[in-house]
Amino acid sequence: MLSPAVVQSAPATPEGTVFRAEALGKVYQTGETRVEALRGVDLAIPAGEMIVLLGPSGSGKSTLLNIIGGLDRPSSGRLFYHDTELTALGDRALTRYRRDNVGFVFQFYNLIPSLTAQENVRLVTDIAADPMPPEEALALVGLAERRDHYPAQLSGGEQQRVAVARAIAKRPGVLLCDEPTGALDSITGVRVLEALARAHDELGATVIVITHNVGIAAMARSVIHFRDGAIARLETNDNPVQAQDIHW
Numbered sequence: 001m002l003s004p005a006v007v008q009s010a011p012a013t014p015e016g017t018v019f020r021a022e023a024l025g026k027v028y029q030t031g032e033t034r035v036e037a038l039r040g041v042d043l044a045i046p047a048g049e050m051i052v053l054l055g056p057s058g059s060g061k062s063t064l065l066n067i068i069g070g071l072d073r074p075s076s077g078r079l080f081y082h083d084t085e086l087t088a089l090g091d092r093a094l095t096r097y098r099r100d101n102v103g104f105v106f107q108f109y110n111l112i113p114s115l116t117a118q119e120n121v122r123l124v125t126d127i128a129a130d131p132m133p134p135e136e137a138l139a140l141v142g143l144a145e146r147r148d149h150y151p152a153q154l155s156g157g158e159q160q161r162v163a164v165a166r167a168i169a170k171r172p173g174v175l176l177c178d179e180p181t182g183a184l185d186s187i188t189g190v191r192v193l194e195a196l197a198r199a200h201d202e203l204g205a206t207v208i209v210i211t212h213n214v215g216i217a218a219m220a221r222s223v224i225h226f227r228d229g230a231i232a233r234l235e236t237n238d239n240p241v242q243a244q245d246i247h248w
């Protein structure tokens with residue numbers, strides 16, 4: 001029998017664990033208003049998994065993903081990437097962690113309109129330590145022959161696949177996706193999920209996908225249900241479905 005892929009409250013960083021969080025808390029204080037976005041999250045995420053983070057709006061999913069990706073810091077608690085305590089790093093070291101190890105895909109593609117698909121990907125490969133050629137990253141997402149097209153000449157789904165190519169071109173150990181299909185219809189969204197699944201299979205990256213869409217959870221081996229800044233439930237899916245078989 002397969003053990004649960006994601007576990008809560010791991011005592012130490014076990015072998016093969018990519019992230020371990022201990023009592024992560026995040027408070028946003030704006031004037032008199034105090035929002036507790038994370039309330040003591042304990043988590044261990046195994047390396048190389050495809051994980052979906054599901055939960056209602058405002059439950060803290062993006063906050064957690066941004067902290068995992070080194071874009072933000074928690075107010076309390078500790079977070080480890082393998083044996084490195086991210087919460088103990090200074091700003092420069094955290095930036096280096098992010099640059100060397102993490103690829104991001106957001107709901108809106110954030111491509112540079114005046115650059116072609118290939119040039120958008122090259123922005124990342126030019127500064128990465130061990131990148132793949134931009135053409136290879138575009139081929140992985142099925143866009144090799146569109147490499148000289150500008151974002152305005154591509155559909156929303158194709159632009160998002162360029163964003164996926166840009167995120168994977170530096171061969172990140174971790175690919176973090178915040179509502180990657182949120183702006184797309186179902187058929188186009190499935191092509192983006194296929195690109196993510198392919199990146200997961202071929203790079204062996206740990207992929208964490210935030211979604212509101214329960215249908216997408218079927219492609220992950222582990223589903224983290226989030227509510228009110230905390231993990232409400234962990235679900236293990238022994239038979240994840242292929243991206244192309246997902247519908248919503």
Ligand SMILES: Nc1ncnc2c1ncn2[C@@H]1O[C@H](COP(=O)(O)OP(=O)(O)OP(=O)(O)O)[C@@H](O)[C@H]1O
Pocket residue numbers: 028029030035036037055056057058059060061062063064
């Ligand atoms: N910079 C900020 N300043 C103040 N409050 C914030 C900030 N960022 C997030 N919050 C609040 O923290 C809580 C969690 O937000 P978060 O974006 O993590 O939720 P989410 O589950 O990702 O939501 P959604 O699915 O709508 O994106 C919300 O109440 C939100 O309003």
